[in-house]
Protein backbone atom coordinates (compact mmCIF):
# COMPACT_ATOMS: atom_id res chain seq x y z
CA UNK A 561 0.00 0.00 0.00
CA UNK A 562 1.45 3.41 -0.88
CA UNK A 563 1.68 6.30 1.57
CA UNK A 564 -1.43 8.08 0.28
CA UNK A 565 -3.59 4.96 0.53
CA UNK A 566 -2.31 4.36 4.05
CA UNK A 567 -3.24 7.89 5.12
CA UNK A 568 -6.70 7.54 3.60
CA UNK A 569 -7.22 4.26 5.44
CA UNK A 570 -6.04 5.77 8.74
CA UNK A 571 -8.39 8.69 8.22
CA UNK A 572 -11.39 6.45 7.59
CA UNK A 573 -10.54 4.36 10.66
CA UNK A 574 -10.21 7.52 12.72
CA UNK A 575 -13.69 8.65 11.71
CA UNK A 576 -15.28 5.21 12.18
CA UNK A 577 -13.68 4.35 15.52
CA UNK A 578 -13.20 7.67 17.26
CA UNK A 579 -15.88 9.95 15.92
CA UNK A 580 -18.87 8.09 14.52
CA UNK A 581 -18.72 5.44 17.25
CA UNK A 582 -18.86 8.16 19.92
CA UNK A 583 -22.04 9.57 18.48
CA UNK A 584 -21.20 12.25 15.91
CA UNK A 585 -23.79 11.74 13.16
CA UNK A 586 -23.67 14.80 10.90
CA UNK A 587 -22.60 13.47 7.50
CA UNK A 588 -21.17 16.81 6.46
CA UNK A 589 -18.80 16.61 9.43
CA UNK A 590 -17.92 12.93 8.98
CA UNK A 591 -17.22 13.36 5.27
CA UNK A 592 -15.09 16.48 5.85
CA UNK A 593 -13.02 14.57 8.40
CA UNK A 594 -12.59 11.66 5.99
CA UNK A 595 -11.30 14.09 3.40
CA UNK A 596 -8.95 16.60 5.12
CA UNK A 597 -5.36 15.25 5.39
CA UNK A 598 -4.80 15.85 9.13
CA UNK A 599 -1.16 14.68 8.96
CA UNK A 600 -0.26 17.62 6.72
CA UNK A 601 -1.12 19.98 9.60
CA UNK A 602 1.61 18.45 11.78
CA UNK A 603 5.38 18.36 11.54
CA UNK A 604 6.74 15.39 9.61
CA UNK A 605 7.92 13.54 12.71
CA UNK A 606 4.32 13.45 13.98
CA UNK A 607 2.77 12.11 10.74
CA UNK A 608 2.66 8.57 12.12
CA UNK A 609 0.48 9.66 15.09
CA UNK A 610 -1.64 12.23 13.22
CA UNK A 611 -4.72 9.97 13.28
CA UNK A 612 -4.33 8.83 16.90
CA UNK A 613 -7.06 9.48 19.45
CA UNK A 614 -5.28 12.40 21.14
CA UNK A 615 -4.17 16.02 20.70
CA UNK A 616 -0.68 16.66 19.25
CA UNK A 617 1.81 19.50 19.79
CA UNK A 618 2.06 22.17 17.06
CA UNK A 619 4.76 24.33 18.71
CA UNK A 620 4.56 27.51 20.80
CA UNK A 621 2.98 25.48 23.66
CA UNK A 622 -0.16 24.91 21.58
CA UNK A 623 -1.87 21.76 20.35
CA UNK A 624 -4.07 20.51 17.53
CA UNK A 625 -7.22 19.16 19.21
CA UNK A 626 -8.09 15.47 19.46
CA UNK A 627 -10.02 14.42 16.31
CA UNK A 628 -13.19 13.62 18.27
CA UNK A 629 -13.28 17.11 19.80
CA UNK A 630 -12.90 18.69 16.34
CA UNK A 631 -15.78 16.53 15.07
CA UNK A 632 -18.00 17.21 18.06
CA UNK A 633 -17.45 20.99 18.07
CA UNK A 634 -18.09 21.17 14.32
CA UNK A 635 -21.31 19.17 14.68
CA UNK A 636 -22.46 21.47 17.48
CA UNK A 637 -22.19 24.45 15.09
CA UNK A 638 -24.98 22.82 13.01
CA UNK A 639 -23.62 24.11 9.71
CA UNK A 640 -25.86 23.76 6.68
CA UNK A 641 -23.46 24.32 3.80
CA UNK A 642 -23.46 28.04 3.09
CA UNK A 643 -22.77 29.50 6.52
CA UNK A 644 -20.48 32.33 7.51
CA UNK A 645 -18.23 31.11 10.32
CA UNK A 646 -15.71 32.75 12.64
CA UNK A 647 -12.98 30.69 14.30
CA UNK A 648 -10.88 32.02 17.17
CA UNK A 649 -7.59 30.09 17.47
CA UNK A 650 -6.42 28.98 14.00
CA UNK A 651 -3.52 26.97 15.43
CA UNK A 652 -2.45 24.46 12.79
CA UNK A 653 -5.42 25.33 10.58
CA UNK A 654 -6.86 21.79 10.74
CA UNK A 655 -10.17 22.79 12.33
CA UNK A 656 -10.28 25.70 9.87
CA UNK A 657 -10.04 23.30 6.93
CA UNK A 658 -12.82 21.09 8.32
CA UNK A 659 -15.02 24.18 8.67
CA UNK A 660 -14.16 25.35 5.15
CA UNK A 661 -15.24 21.99 3.72
CA UNK A 662 -18.73 22.58 5.12
CA UNK A 663 -19.31 26.32 5.45
CA UNK A 664 -19.59 28.98 2.76
CA UNK A 665 -16.81 31.13 4.18
CA UNK A 666 -14.54 30.92 7.22
CA UNK A 667 -12.81 33.80 8.98
CA UNK A 668 -10.09 32.72 11.39
CA UNK A 669 -7.94 34.59 13.90
CA UNK A 670 -4.67 33.40 15.49
CA UNK A 671 -2.78 35.14 18.29
CA UNK A 672 0.71 33.71 17.62
CA UNK A 673 2.02 35.30 14.40
CA UNK A 674 4.24 32.34 13.47
CA UNK A 675 1.35 29.88 13.74
CA UNK A 676 -0.93 32.21 11.79
CA UNK A 677 1.59 32.49 8.95
CA UNK A 678 2.21 28.74 8.80
CA UNK A 679 -1.52 27.96 8.77
CA UNK A 680 -2.20 30.57 6.11
CA UNK A 681 0.46 29.07 3.86
CA UNK A 682 -0.69 25.50 4.45
CA UNK A 683 -4.35 26.29 3.76
CA UNK A 684 -3.38 28.11 0.58
CA UNK A 685 -1.29 25.14 -0.58
CA UNK A 686 -4.24 22.83 0.04
CA UNK A 687 -6.30 25.02 -2.28
CA UNK A 688 -8.84 26.59 0.09
CA UNK A 689 -10.22 29.80 -1.33
CA UNK A 690 -13.01 30.38 1.21
CA UNK A 691 -10.77 31.02 4.25
CA UNK A 692 -9.64 34.43 5.48
CA UNK A 693 -6.85 34.47 8.08
CA UNK A 694 -5.84 37.21 10.45
CA UNK A 695 -3.23 37.56 13.19
CA UNK A 696 -4.51 39.09 16.41
CA UNK A 697 -6.59 38.67 19.53
CA UNK A 698 -9.87 36.94 18.73
CA UNK A 699 -11.43 38.01 22.04
CA UNK A 700 -13.04 40.95 20.27
CA UNK A 701 -14.06 38.89 17.22
CA UNK A 702 -13.82 40.22 13.64
CA UNK A 703 -16.44 42.92 13.38
CA UNK A 704 -15.88 43.74 9.71
CA UNK A 705 -17.36 40.43 8.54
CA UNK A 706 -20.06 40.00 11.23
CA UNK A 707 -22.72 38.76 11.79
CA UNK A 708 -21.84 35.06 11.78
CA UNK A 709 -24.03 31.95 11.67
CA UNK A 710 -21.53 30.18 13.89
CA UNK A 711 -18.49 31.04 16.00
CA UNK A 712 -16.04 28.46 17.35
CA UNK A 713 -13.35 29.16 19.92
CA UNK A 714 -10.52 26.63 20.27
CA UNK A 715 -8.87 28.03 23.42
CA UNK A 716 -10.63 28.53 26.76
CA UNK A 717 -11.69 31.83 28.33
CA UNK A 718 -13.23 31.87 31.84
CA UNK A 719 -16.25 33.87 30.66
CA UNK A 720 -18.19 34.39 27.41
CA UNK A 721 -16.42 37.06 25.33
CA UNK A 722 -19.21 39.67 24.89
CA UNK A 723 -18.10 40.73 21.39
CA UNK A 724 -18.54 37.17 20.12
CA UNK A 725 -22.18 37.13 21.20
CA UNK A 726 -22.71 40.56 19.63
CA UNK A 727 -21.27 39.32 16.34
CA UNK A 728 -23.57 36.27 16.16
CA UNK A 729 -26.75 36.30 14.08
CA UNK A 730 -30.02 35.71 15.88
CA UNK A 731 -30.34 31.92 15.76
CA UNK A 732 -26.55 31.58 15.56
CA UNK A 733 -24.38 29.35 17.74
CA UNK A 734 -21.18 29.98 19.67
CA UNK A 735 -19.27 26.79 20.56
CA UNK A 736 -16.49 27.24 23.10
CA UNK A 737 -14.60 25.62 25.96
CA UNK A 738 -14.94 27.65 29.12
CA UNK A 739 -13.47 27.51 32.63
CA UNK A 740 -10.08 27.57 34.30
CA UNK A 741 -8.81 24.40 35.93
CA UNK A 742 -12.02 22.56 35.10
CA UNK A 743 -13.42 23.39 31.71
CA UNK A 744 -16.58 22.40 29.91
CA UNK A 745 -17.64 22.67 26.31
CA UNK A 746 -20.57 25.10 25.93
CA UNK A 747 -23.03 25.88 23.16
CA UNK A 748 -24.37 29.41 23.44
CA UNK A 749 -27.39 30.20 21.29
CA UNK A 750 -28.46 33.72 20.48
CA UNK A 751 -32.23 34.22 20.43
CA UNK A 752 -34.50 37.25 20.12
CA UNK A 753 -34.77 37.28 23.90
CA UNK A 754 -31.11 36.84 24.82
CA UNK A 755 -28.83 33.83 25.07
CA UNK A 756 -29.20 30.22 26.18
CA UNK A 757 -26.30 28.12 27.50
CA UNK A 758 -25.89 24.37 27.12
CA UNK A 759 -23.06 22.40 28.75
CA UNK A 760 -21.85 19.46 26.67
CA UNK A 761 -18.85 17.61 28.16
CA UNK A 762 -15.75 18.30 30.28
CA UNK A 763 -12.78 19.27 28.09
CA UNK A 764 -9.20 20.47 28.37
CA UNK A 765 -8.00 23.35 26.18
CA UNK A 766 -5.14 25.85 26.36
CA UNK A 767 -6.26 29.21 27.85
CA UNK A 768 -7.49 31.97 25.56
CA UNK A 769 -4.70 34.56 25.63
CA UNK A 770 -4.62 38.34 25.34
CA UNK A 771 -7.57 40.34 26.64
CA UNK A 772 -9.33 37.22 27.99
CA UNK A 773 -6.31 36.49 30.18
CA UNK A 774 -5.99 40.07 31.40
CA UNK A 775 -9.63 39.95 32.51
CA UNK A 776 -9.24 36.68 34.42
CA UNK A 777 -9.61 36.91 38.15
CA UNK A 778 -7.69 33.83 39.26
CA UNK A 779 -4.19 34.23 37.85
CA UNK A 780 -1.33 36.61 37.29
CA UNK A 781 -2.33 38.50 34.19
CA UNK A 782 0.90 39.21 32.33
CA UNK A 783 0.54 37.47 28.98
CA UNK A 784 3.44 38.39 26.78
CA UNK A 785 3.89 36.80 23.41
CA UNK A 786 6.88 34.51 23.51
Ligand code: SAH
Pocket residue numbers: 618622623624625648649650651652653654655656669670671672675696697698699714715766767768769770771772
Ligand atom coordinates in the same frame (compact mmCIF):
# COMPACT_ATOMS: atom_id res chain seq x y z
N1 SAH B 1 -8.06 24.78 16.10
C1 SAH B 1 -6.66 24.54 16.31
C2 SAH B 1 -6.37 24.32 17.76
C3 SAH B 1 -5.33 25.24 18.19
S1 SAH B 1 -5.03 25.38 19.92
C4 SAH B 1 -6.16 23.41 15.42
O1 SAH B 1 -6.99 22.74 14.81
O2 SAH B 1 -4.96 23.24 15.30
C5 SAH B 1 -5.65 27.00 20.23
C6 SAH B 1 -5.06 28.11 19.43
O3 SAH B 1 -5.67 29.32 19.91
C7 SAH B 1 -3.56 28.30 19.60
O4 SAH B 1 -2.95 28.31 18.33
C8 SAH B 1 -3.43 29.65 20.28
O5 SAH B 1 -2.28 30.38 19.91
C9 SAH B 1 -4.71 30.35 19.85
N2 SAH B 1 -5.15 31.45 20.70
C10 SAH B 1 -5.03 31.58 22.04
N3 SAH B 1 -5.57 32.74 22.46
C11 SAH B 1 -6.03 33.37 21.35
C12 SAH B 1 -6.68 34.63 21.13
N4 SAH B 1 -6.96 35.45 22.13
N5 SAH B 1 -7.01 34.96 19.85
C13 SAH B 1 -6.72 34.13 18.83
N6 SAH B 1 -6.10 32.94 18.97
C14 SAH B 1 -5.76 32.56 20.22
